[in-house]
Each structure stands twice: as structure tokens, then as C-alpha cells.
Amino acid sequence: MPAEDLDRTDRLILAQLQRDGRISNQELAQRVALSPSPCLRRVKRLEEQGYIRRYVALADPDKLGLGLLAYVFVRLDKSHRAEHGSISGFAQDVQGWPEVIQCYAMSGDMDYLLRVQVRDLAAFSRFAMDVLMRHPAVIDIRSSFALQSIKETTELPVQP
Known part of the structure; x- marks a missing residue:
């Protein structure tokens, strides 16, 4: 419908x-x-009919000690696609990384946008260096860190 x-x-x-x-x-x-x-x-x-996908509890990242929110653009090696038939391996691997709470395939010069929630800068550095940069398809990442939450909602504008 x-x-x-x-x-x-x-x-x-x-x-x-x-x-x-x-x-x-x-x-x-x-x-x-x-x-x-x-x-x-x-x-x-x-x-x-799928209008309601699921019900969840929204946990507070600060109370859980996950105070650093990073947005990470990821660029993949296009030759990796030629060698392996697709770049979907990266998308599959993301599913196993608990630090990544959202991942989007993007248009433009970067291939993916990750929303990463971790304890602190040291934890982010470990994730970036030991996981992202070691992935065989990743050739570049660009990170930005959230300084302050201005608006955060899960509500879609469905008002009549």
C-alpha cells in the first residue's frame, strides 16, 4: 500500500x-x-504491510560510555570490484562491526557513509586503523566528529 x-x-x-x-x-x-x-x-x-518495521528501545550512548559519535566517509578501491565481481563484501563486513550503527551507500566521490559510536578517540582510532583501513577494499576514509547534538529524532514526518 x-x-x-x-x-x-x-x-x-x-x-x-x-x-x-x-x-x-x-x-x-x-x-x-x-x-x-x-x-x-x-x-x-x-x-x-511494513509501515511499522519493528519496536525498539533507544539507549542513551552517554550513559553506556559511548560518548564519541563519528561520521566516516569511506572510499573503496574500484579495482577491487573488478577482481572480486562487486564491492558488496564491504557492505557485508560492516554488518559485523558493532561500532557502526548506520551505514549508507552514497553517491559522489565517496562510496559509503558510516555512523560510528565508540567510547572515545582512542577507541575510534583503533577501529579506524585496525578495522577500516585494514579492509582490503578500503583506500580512503574521512572522519568528522559530532561536537554537540542539535536535533536527534527517529520520528518520520507522517502527520496528516
Whole structure:
């Protein structure tokens, strides 16, 4: 079902669940002006159709001692693609690196953008030197460090 097929109530449900995934069905139904049964049916349908991918708890990186956030652009050796048929090996390897919390294939002069969360600069240095730069496909990395969080949200703009 394309996003255009979502009605106002579906969008309200999604907006509320993005703010609080642990909200009770009773409370959700009240907030979107439905009775509980139709509200639950709509939530189940949104889950089944993939609009709701999963429910998670968002951990605080500072409380976990992971106070350094780095954004790392990665450029791969294009000849590595010719030798091995693709550069997807890098994308597969990223899945096993717990420091990488997001990875995007990019357009432009760099191939990937990594969001890396680690304890401190020493931990980042170890990751960069011992993992990234030792990967056979990586030829260049460029890193920037977050100094301050200005806006951080997981909510997509689905308001009706």
C-alpha cells in the first residue's frame, strides 16, 4: 500500500507510535479517536504491510560510555570490484562491526557513509586503523566528529 493510501487516522497512529512505541492500545485509541478494536486492527495492518518495521528501545550512548559519535566517509578501491565481481563484501563486513550503527551507500566521490559510536578517540582510532583501513577494499576514509547534538529524532514526518 503506497503512502498516499494511508488515511488521516493511519498517519495519526504512526505519529503516536513513533513518539511512544510502548503506548497501550487503549491510550492510542483515545488519542486517535477510535475505539480499541478498530485501532488494534489498524496497527496490525500497518505492521503486516511494513509501515511499522519493528519496536525498539533507544539507549542513551552517554550513559553506556559511548560518548564519541563519528561520521566516516569511506572510499573503496574500484579495482577491487573488478577482481572480486562487486564491492558488496564491504557492505557485508560492516554488518559485523558493532561500532557502526548506520551505514549508507552514497553517491559522489565517496562510496559509503558510516555512523560510528565508540567510547572515545582512542577507541575510534583503533577501529579506524585496525578495522577500516585494514579492509582490503578500503583506500580512503574521512572522519568528522559530532561536537554537540542539535536535533536527534527517529520520528518520520507522517502527520496528516
